Amino acid sequence: MVKAADSRGQAPGTPPTVRTSGTRILVLGGGYVGMYSALHLQRKLRRELRDGSVEILVVTPDPYMTYQPFLPEAAAGSIAPAHVVVPLRRVLDRCKILIGEATAVDHAKRTATVTTLATAEEGTGAIEVAYDELVIAPGSVSRTLPVPGLAEYAIGFKTVEEAIGLRNHVIEQMDIASSTRDPAIRDAALTFVFVGGGYAGVEALGELEDMARYTSRYYHNIKPADLKWILVEASDRILPEVGEEMGGYAVRELRSRNIDVRLRTRLDSCEDRVAVLSDGSRFPTRTVVWTAGVKPAPVLAATDLLLTERGRLRCTARLTVAGVEHAWAAGDAAAVPDITSAAPGADCAPNAQHAVRQAKVLAANLAASLRGGAQREYAHKYVGSVASLGLHRGVAHVYGRKLKGYPAWLMHRVYHLSRVPTVNRKARVLAEWTLAGLFKREIVSLGSLEHPRAEFESAAGGGPGPGTPRPGPPGVPPRGPSDPPRSTPPDTPGPARPDTPGPGPDDSGPGGA
Numbered sequence: 248m249v250k251a252a253d254s255r256g257q258a259p260g261t262p263p264t265v266r267t268s269g270t271r272i273l274v275l276g277g278g279y280v281g282m283y284s285a286l287h288l289q290r291k292l293r294r295e296l297r298d299g300s301v302e303i304l305v306v307t308p309d310p311y312m313t314y315q316p317f318l319p320e321a322a323a324g325s326i327a328p329a330h331v332v333v334p335l336r337r338v339l340d341r342c343k344i345l346i347g348e349a350t351a352v353d354h355a356k357r358t359a360t361v362t363t364l365a366t367a368e369e370g371t372g373a374i375e376v377a378y379d380e381l382v383i384a385p386g387s388v389s390r391t392l393p394v395p396g397l398a399e400y401a402i403g404f405k406t407v408e409e410a411i412g413l414r415n416h417v418i419e420q421m422d423i424a425s426s427t428r429d430p431a432i433r434d435a436a437l438t439f440v441f442v443g444g445g446y447a448g449v450e451a452l453g454e455l456e457d458m459a460r461y462t463s464r465y466y467h468n469i470k471p472a473d474l475k476w477i478l479v480e481a482s483d484r485i486l487p488e489v490g491e492e493m494g495g496y497a498v499r500e501l502r503s504r505n506i507d508v509r510l511r512t513r514l515d516s517c518e519d520r521v522a523v524l525s526d527g528s529r530f531p532t533r534t535v536v537w538t539a540g541v542k543p544a545p546v547l548a549a550t551d552l553l554l555t556e557r558g559r560l561r562c563t564a565r566l567t568v569a570g571v572e573h574a575w576a577a578g579d580a581a582a583v584p585d586i587t588s589a590a591p592g593a594d595c596a597p598n599a600q601h602a603v604r605q606a607k608v609l610a611a612n613l614a615a616s617l618r619g620g621a622q623r624e625y626a627h628k629y630v631g632s633v634a635s636l637g638l639h640r641g642v643a644h645v646y647g648r649k650l651k652g653y654p655a656w657l658m659h660r661v662y663h664l665s666r667v668p669t670v671n672r673k674a675r676v677l678a679e680w681t682l683a684g685l686f687k688r689e690i691v692s693l694g695s696l697e698h699p700r701a702e703f704e705s706a707a708g709g710g711p712g713p714g715t716p717r718p719g720p721p722g723v724p725p726r727g728p729s730d731p732p733r734s735t736p737p738d739t740p741g742p743a744r745p746d747t748p749g750p751g752p753d754d755s756g757p758g759g760a
Contacts, residue, residue, distance in 0.1 A: 263345045272301065272303045274384065275306050275359065277310075277312055278386040283606035283610075284382050284610050284613075285610075286610075288342075292617070295617070302343065305343065306349055307335065307344070307345075307346065307347075313331060313332050314672075315599065316599065316666075318331060318406075321407060322413055322451060322455055323688075324690075325454075325638075325688075326676055331407050346364060348363075348546075352549065354381065354550065357378055360375055383552075383576045384580055384606075386578065386580065387597070388544055389540075389541060389542075392539075394516060394517065395515075396519070396520075397514075399518075400518075402534075404536055405541070410451075414458070415692045420533055421462060421463070421466060421469060422692070425466050425468055431531065434531060438530050439452075439532065440514070440534065441477065442537050444482070444484070444510075449501075457637035462688070472505065475507070476506045478501065478506060478508045479513070480510050481539070483511055484498070485510075488632040488634075489633075490649070493643070493651065496651050497634070500640060500642075501636065504637075509528075512525050514535070542557075543559050544579075544580060547559070552568050552570075552571065552574060553568065553570045559580060560581045562576050562577070563584070565608075565622045565623070576609075577625075578597065579602065581605070605625055630645060630646055633662055634659065635660075636656075640652060640653075641657075660680070664677060
């Protein structure tokens with residue numbers, strides 16, 4: 248029996264990889280650039296999408312876009328995890344969504360190699376997806392260095408899963424410290440080391456310290472002074488985007504809260520749950536948070552497109568990939584010339600502010616190229632930055648004006664509320680902020696969410712109980728219920744770098760305005 252076609256001209260059950268007639272626009276990535284590019288394209292090409300002359304296929308590892316500036320507040324419990332993400336299938340209702348990951352691109356053949364959940368089940372290996380126009384926006388991944396113990400014991404702060412896992416972990420450490428009789432275990436549980444003084448590290452540390460200090464009032468034997476917070480930064484200042492003066496204020500503000508800010512310092516090792524710093528300090532700790540910058544996604548190295556020395560796609564000011572046609576890029580993956588800069592050869596900073604604006608120009612230029620219209624160059628002057636240092640604390644340097652304290656924190660919230668996609672998310676976030684101001688914080692750890700079957704396995708006698716350490720990947724020590732989630736292991740270690748793992752020029756941490 249022949250199945251009836253749906254409103255998009257395909258039979259029900261047809262995979263999105265099956266090509267229909269017309270021009271296929273393949274968008275690799277569902278982050279800032281991927282989502283906003285597809286969103287603007289489906290608006291500008293509404294007529295072509297309706298008559299089937301154009302189709303937009305978005306390939307993304309996750310069915311949602313994460314609004315990263317809200318990750319610190321999600322970790323602190325100010326915003327629910329579901330409200331930090333934007334569901335792509337709802338927002339991109341005229342596009343086809345394929346949950347998978349691009350592992351290679353052969354632009355000469357106009358094909359991308361993609362792995363999906365189904366390819367793993369079928370055992371057929373990766374599939375090749377053909378396209379006519381390519382928007383490559385895979386974003387970035389955490390930049391790691393071959394620090395001993397980093398892959399085994401550290402946690403990143405780039406995804407909503409990591410943010411919520413870190414919140415659960417911090418509260419669990421307080422539970423351990425409250426119940427142990429061993430002073431060494433208590434001290435290690437209450438010591439938290441953050442590596443990287445960019446937006447991600449500073450905002451995550453500020454929010455979590457605020458949350459933990461509040462939570463300590465509900466423990467009979469833990470005081471705020473018992474908590475030890477350490478920020479390790481390789482350069483001579485933190486938050487370089489807000490300027491030297493505001494960065495200095497941020498250091499003083501953190502230190503006034505008994506946070507140990509160590510500048511010009513590296514993390515040399517975190518083996519055996521001991522953080523060893525380059526200044527000779529040693530801190531037994533069960534928590535090492537790595538936020539020392541980002542690097543381009545690995546798929547860029549598996550393309551036949553022109554890359555810069557930093558591994559980003561060399562692009563033109565019109566957001567096309569240099570040297571080829573029918574390929575477009577923006578955001579973290581792209582080195583886009585900054586035509587507003589007086590410095591020759593300067594590129595736009597890989598941050599959210601540029602990514603969102605570049606996506607709009609990219610979509611307009613791609614639509615114009617399909618219709619034979621004129622394209623324009625991307626030009627945007629960097630207006631400044633805002634950063635939160637915890638509840639009612641912040642720093643800002645916007646349009647030449649410098650703010651600190653409560654005004655900067657309020658500007659941080661207003662700005663990001665205006666930028667989070669969809670009215671639905673804006674309303675939910677605003678409602679949560681309002682309720683948080685009227686009621687007390689939530690101080691519950693839901694660490695069992697990371698192992699939802701543990702209780703049933705214990706009851707059924709088919710596996711370890713909730714308190715039994717769980718085996719990890721080969722070569723990695725078993726994990727206990729209070730161990731932090733593991734980040735993706737670092738790349739194959741290369742020669743040790745003489746410089747230090749601080750946030751470099753490619754650091755586009757979650758706080759960038």
